[in-house]
Every structure is written in C-alpha cells, then in structure tokens.
Amino acid sequence: AADAPVTTASATPLIVAHRGASGYAPENTLVAADEAARLDTEWVEIDVQRTKDHQLIAMHDTTLARTTNAAAVFPDRSPWNVRDFTAREIARLDAGSWFGDEFLAERVPTLRQYLHRLTANDQKLLLEIKSPELYPGIERQILAELDRAGWLAEAYPGERVVLQSFSGDSVRTVHELAPEVKTGFLGTPPVAELPYYAEFSDQIGPRYTDLTAEYVAAIQAVDGVHGEPLEVNAWTINDGPTAARIAGLGVDGIITNFPDVVREAIGG
Ligand code: G3P
Ligand code: CA
Secondary structure, eight states: OTTSOOOOOOOOOEEEETTTTTTTSOTTSHHHHHHHHHTTOOEEEEEEEEOTTSOEEEOSSSBSTTTSSHHHHSTTSTTOBGGGSOHHHHHTSOOSTTTOGGGTTOOOOBHHHHHHHHHHHTOEEEEEEOSGGGSTTHHHHHHHHHHHTTTTOSSSGGGTEEEEESOHHHHHHHHHHOTTSEEEEESOOOGGGHHHHHTTOSEEEOBGGGOOHHHHHHHHTSBOTTSSBOEEEEBOOOSHHHHHHHHTTTOSEEEESOHHHHHHHHOO
C-alpha cells in the first residue's frame, strides 16, 4: 500500500570467529585463528590476560585449569591463576589436548605471536580485555603491543582492530589513551545509559538472549564516540536458526564458534 513504511533490508551482519573458530579447534590458539581463516572468516575474537612477568597472552579463563594441562604439569599450584605463572611456564603447557588429541602441540600464544599469525593470515582482531581489574595498566600495555606490531598505524585503526571489555572503566581507559582506536562495551546497558557508553565506545556487545528488535534499534539510534551509530555485536550464537533470528533483529555483528554454520544461515 502507498502508506506502507519504507524499509530497507539491513546489511548482513559481520561474522566474528569467537576465540577463533573455537567450535573446530582449541579456543584462543593459533590453529583456531587458522581454522577461521580456512573458513573465510576475517574477524577473530580473542581474550587477553597477563602473566606473572607481565607478558600478554591469549586466554579466556582467569585460571589455566580448563584449557591447558597446568594441573598435571604443576600439581602444587592450584588454582592455577594465569597471573601466578610466568610466560615461560605457560609456554610449556599443552593447550590443545583437552579439545582433541590431534591438537597436542598447541601452545598458549602470546599476543605478539597471535598478531603475527593474524597478519600472515590477513585477518582482523576483536580483542577482549579479560578481567582487567586483575591486571592494572593492561590497557596501555595492549595498545603498546598493537602499536609495535604496526596495528595502529592507519588513520583509523578500527578497520583492523577493535578493543572491547565487560569493564566500562577499561574501555574508557583505552579510549582516553588512544582516542582513534575503535572500542566496544560488552554488556546490556539500559537504554537510558547508552549515551554514557557512547562517550567512549563504538560498539555494544550484548548476550544474544538479551536482544529484541527494539533494543537493537535503540542502541543504533545513538551515535558512538566516532560519530557513527553504535554497532551491536551479539554473542555467542552457534546454530543456524538462532543466527537467522538474531540477524533479523538488525544486529551488526554475530560472534560465533562456528562461522561456517552462521554464514550458511545468514549469508555474508
Ligand atoms: O566477544 C564477546 C564474548 O567473547 C564475551 O563472552 O565469556 O566468551 O568472553 P566470553
Ligand atoms: Ca571473549
């Protein structure tokens, strides 16, 4: 009808491989980034934490217990906190066998090693600063590492790297230290609080179960810190029907352990 509202189909959401293609390879390892590349997935997400001797590594949990053999190698060091181990100790650990015997050789990568691999694979990075309250000053250190590896060289590095955290304070710190860097706040802020997060964020990353079309639209109605509408990255969606439903809400990105499954469901 003549009075029907004009709608434009929104662009297909960007697909981000969560902890690499972690449905197929051990999370946050180099082979998980390679697997994402093999599945034609440009963007990968990792979690970054810091060792006892202040090296940056890719690791999701704040302990080494679930995704390495730390308990077997260091039986007396329960609960195997990441921050209580040196980089040299962590480099000895097997970070793959827990996922599958064929991944026995996988190690916990340093951020430097990970950036090197992404550069070789021509991939892009959604970097989560995990539990920053445990690692004072980690934001400055991550930015320095990215800079050293050449990742902040472009006028707008957001084409290649985005820094995100569940800690608003950490995201704010990143923005204050490096205002040109693209950032994301992980969480589901009330609509009334979106302008606060927009002071230092370009993206909002809610758990997909928190989303409605109205909430997605409300986020996108607010301009982010670089003057573009806030983007919505939904996590973590691992099956096709859910991916199709969430894409239908108009999100900008879908974070998934199975990028091929999501692509099959939504295109892109
Ligand atoms: O990128 C968002 C997502 O990674 C947040 O949850 O627990 O997997 O780090 P988590
Ligand atoms: Ca994460």
